[in-house]
Amino acid sequence: MKHSFLDRLRHRKHLVLLLTLVSTIVVQPLAPRFLAGLVIYDVMRSLVVLTVFFIVFQRWRDRLVALVIGVPVFAGSWAPYILPDRFEAALGVIHHSFLVAFLGFAVAMISRGILERKVVRADDVIGAICGYLLAGIVWANLYLLVELFFLGSFSVHQNIAGQLPSRYARQSLFADYSFATLTSLGSGDIIPNSSPATTLTWLEAMFGQFYIAVILAQLVGLRLAHGLQQRDPKSE
Secondary structure (H helix, E strand, O other): OHHHHHHHHHHOHHHHHHHHHHHHHHHOOOHHHOOOHHHHHHHHHHHHHHHHHHHHOOOHHHHHHHHHHHHHHHHHHHHHHOOOHHHHHHHHHHHHHHHHHHHHHHHHHHHHHHHOOOOOOHHHHHHHHHHHHHHHHHHHHHHHHHHHHOOOOEEEOOOOHHHOOOHHHHHHHHHHHHHHHHOOOOOOOEEEOOHHHHHHHHHHHHHHHHHHHHHHHHHHHHHHHHHHHHHOHHHO
């Protein structure tokens, strides 16, 4: 029974990652409102990194690279609880930079795995969704880096501008902006106000459309090819 459970889990590994990602995204804007919510959110973010590490990176070389990149992510995430506030900006740069590299690497591995598939499975579709969500998180952290390096790169609506000084609220704001841009829905609350911010915005919008077009075409093509192969008597 134990082996059968592990086997089912291995074939639904991206479902585990998807549930972890969705839970973290849902908790992010709600965390500051609850007692110890910020700590819980940091725990969940660390859980996302661990889940990505064990599920996405299967080859030992990929895991070695991911481990080197992932350690600074943990350090930058938990160090603010220990170090004085004056190190917050530097820790933010470290954390967001390595998180962009780590999750960007994960998106590349997920995409490569899908493009190398000969037969599409349900878990591959879920993996494509995970890659899409991870890409949104990558761009959110890129926006945070731009704002840290070029203060005032984004014009924020006055009703929410007071949230920018808070590290957690700032992450939530740019996550919302990132997913609105990735899905081409647009956001009127945050407007790019500098060249780096504008460039990243249209690059993300293009990436979102490109990702859906290429990955969806691959999945549909594999599904059609598999269906035709099953119907072809010569394939038996």
